[in-house]
Amino acid sequence: MAAPGSVQIEPGKLEFALDVPFPSSREASIALQSLSPDREPRKGGISKILTLSGSTLSVRWTADEARILRVSVGAFMDNLSLVLETMEMFGPPLPQS
């Protein structure tokens, strides 16, 4: 039985985990909703899951090959940094009505 919170890694698969802290859960949620709608450009061999816990955005990848994993993580980091810069320049979020 796996310990709670751990991920089962299938034999032969690679995994990468990223946790991004935000000043508030609202801002973490904004980032999540900006970064999640698009499908991975490459259909097979990679999966990416974004989740929210409190004010942390968590991303978990599993991939068949290191090269594919690297490309996906690299692209995500570029996208994340653009979202963060946008939030920095045009935030904080207006109070919700």
Place this chain on the structure above:
Amino acid sequence: MTVVIGFEGSANKIGIGIIRDGEVLSNPRRTYITPPGQGFLPSETARHHRAVVLTVLQEALQQAGLTPADIDCVAYTKGPGMGAPLLTLALVARTVAQLWGRPLVGVNHCIGHVEMGRLITQAHNPTVLYVSGGNTQVIAYSERRYRIFGETIDIAVGNCLDRFARVIKISNDPSPGYNIEQMAKRGSRYVELPYTVKGMDVSFSGILSFIEETLFSMLVEITERAMAHCGSQEVLIVGGVGCNLRLQEMMGVMCKERGAKLFATDERFCIDNGAMIAQAGWEMFRSGQVTELHDSWITQRYRTDEVEVTWRD
């Protein structure tokens, strides 16, 4: 009063524009220009857009004299176009829509061109020739859809012109098409080349080593055919290639012969820009269409007739 901001970046132009009830308040734009002989690739183009997008956004607000609180709706290009550049703009649009608490509207790029053309020229119900680097379509409105009457069966006319410019190493500044036009003005010899019209459609890949006259004649022919089918007395030319005065001239001759009216816009609005996305977004938003965040994925393929045109009857 409805104020919409539009984000466009599907090819090598990045534009962000603001429209308030039919008035263009700002429309800044930047173009990624490659050296002569080179086209633009998705990843470099995305990098270019990434570097300037937030600056252009600030410019759009400043030039319009507005703050984020004044914006009612955020429109962005959902597709068609190049994936990575589309995504760069969509990320910023989604983020500011949430920061500012405003609804998001995903716009079809081709419809952006059509709606801008209609706004600027006030053409009532024209047959539309949409010609650019990425698209070549003859479009007519019918029963809540922009129907594609004819299109290229291979490459866009602008793509053809761009590739020709690349082969003979014409400068890409301000655009290859503009420089071809300037050189063509000084030409006097007409060279007969393959003229490929198939009913409502055209083909350009067989005639890369050619001159404007042939390409544009083909486009005039298929536009005329669509007008005859629709009983239309108006032609609207949109898209970057629509800036070409020779194309406008040739289309004008055909229109005059038919007693029809020709409409076209200048380079501010026929070349890709943010305000056209804002305008289409304004129409969509006012007729009740919004895009939920989880549906706001970008797409490289997006047919003009996939959209339900709820704002026209």
